[in-house]
Amino acid sequence: MFIVYNLIYIFALPLLILKDFFRKDHGGIRLISKRFGLGLSDQKHTHIWLHGVSLGEIKTLIPVANSFLQKNERILLSSTTNTGISKINKLFGENPNVEIIPFPYDFQRIYNKIIKSFRVKKIILFESEFWPNLLSQKNDKVKIVSFNTIISDNTFSRYKFFKSFIKEALSTIDIFFVQSLDAASKLKNFGLSNVKVLGNIKIYKETYEANQSDYQRIKNKISDCSKCIFTAGSTHNNEEEFIISSLPENNELLLFIAPRHPERFSSVERLLEKQKLKWSKFSEIEKITDEKVILFDEVGTLFELYMNSDFSVVGGSIKYKKGHNFLEPIFAGTSVIxxxxxxxxxxxxxxxxxxxxxxxxxxxxxxxxxxxxYIDQKVRERRLILQKTEIDKFGGKYKQIIQELHEI
Structure with missing residues (x-):
């Protein structure tokens, strides 16, 4: 089955390369060469490799990376998306103990080269990043950890069609730190017993850290606005139109739209023009005036926007089925739906x-x-107190989870 998988991947590779070539910001020949593992130099020190597919996962892994750095470990960080790589570069680009790479194409030879060049001793994969050829690199010198593991119902259904292949691939993982009993049960269906339920890391306040300069910069732009600020974060295609159509006729409400993917900014602009609403791009204004909608055309500062909002809705849960982290606004101090x-x-x-x-x-x-x-301030405040109180019941386990990662 590995042979069949690799043949399918090889046939798909030209499309992946083409997509990478035309990527904005970090695309082109340089990205492609890096994803092929070209230009790597051998390192003297061992590294712990942490990988998260996109910006949200990377933000969750940042405190984990810092915990290893505090133990004088050296880190290799990777992400699949431009937004993830940008966030890593912003935070760790000048840190001599952190190496940064785009996640490579799924070939054994590339992984082998990366592991040897960086002398990788531990690989921590976030949530459901199960790449067969990466998992095949397991040996006595390399530990592989699946962290905050989740397996959706749709993914589980697909996995069952290739049960022997999936079992063979996942059996190389030393331990799964899963989010829930449901995820543990699904893994055990493949005969995997090296599973430990630690809960969802996103439920702990230590996962979230605000950038005060970004918070203040956003605050300065909206400081003169007396309207109730309603932020729609991480929205997907067709969700912005759904939200706009749901807005009541209220001149005291200002909607911020923060699309999940920056490549969709232009399509949301077209939607706003079509709706004939008074709107502006956040990057182009000094102060809020009489807008009804603000397109928040920034990446990596959604948490700081939530901090400046009165209440929020988290997208990816309206037309898109999987959802996004709807606890994040609460940790930012704003009530959420x-x-x-x-x-x-x-x-x-x-x-x-x-x-x-x-x-x-x-x-x-x-x-x-x-x-x-939620336009009513008293309603928002009561709801936020309730939401914070409930989240606080699950505090206190973060250090234990980090310790588990260190000890494996």
Missing amino acids: TGANLENYSEIKSLFCDTGVIETFTSESELRELVNL
């Missing part, structure tokens, strides 16, 4: 949404009703 499509957050959904602590919606009318409710 979310769509009901939260496939990747089923455990947290049962704890916070199914109990009514975080309210959900499935239709435009339901969202409009919630927005009308």
Whole structure:
């Protein structure tokens, strides 16, 4: 089955290369060569390799990386997306103990070269990053850890069609630190017993760290605005139109839209023009004036925007099915609502949404009703207190989780 997988990947490779060539900011020949593992130099020191697919995962891994750096370990950080790589470069680009690479193409020879060049002794893969040829590099000198592991129902259904192949690939992982009993049960279906339930790392406050300069910069732009600021974060295609259509007629409400992917900024601009709303791009204004909508065309500062908001809705849960981290606004100090499509957050959904602590919606009318409710400052404040109180019940385990990562 590995042969079949590799043949399929080889046939798909030209499309991947073409996509990388035309990527904005970090694309082109340089990115492609790096993803082939070219230009690496041998390192004297051993490294711990941490990988997260995109910006959200990288932000969660930053405190983990710092915990290793505090132990005088050297780190290799990788991400698949431009936004993830940009965040790593911003935070660690000048740190001599951190190496940064784009995640490579899935070939054994490339992984072997990276592991040898950086003398990798431990690989920590975040959530569901299971690359067969990377996992095949397991040996006595390299530990592989799956951290904050999640397996959605759709992914599990696909895995069952290739059960022997998946079992062979995943059996190379030394330990799975999973989010939930559900994830543990799914892994055990493949005969894997090296599973430990630690809970979702995103439920702990230590995962979140604000950049005060970004917070203040955003605050300065909106300081003269007396309207209620409603932020729609991490939105996907068709979700912006859904949210705009749900807005009540209220001149005291200002909507911030922060699309999940920066390549969609232009399509959201076209939508706003079509809607004939008074709107501006955040990057082009000095102060808020009489806008109804602000397109937040920044990457990596959504947490700081939440800190400056009155209430928020987290996208990826309306038209997109998997959902995004809807706890983040609470840690930023703002009450939150979310769509009901939260496939990747089923455990947290049962704890916070199914109990009514975080309210959900499935239709435009339901969202409009919630927005009308949350415009009231007293309602928002009571809801935020409830949400914070519930989250605080799950505190205190972060250090234990980090310790587990260090000890493996």
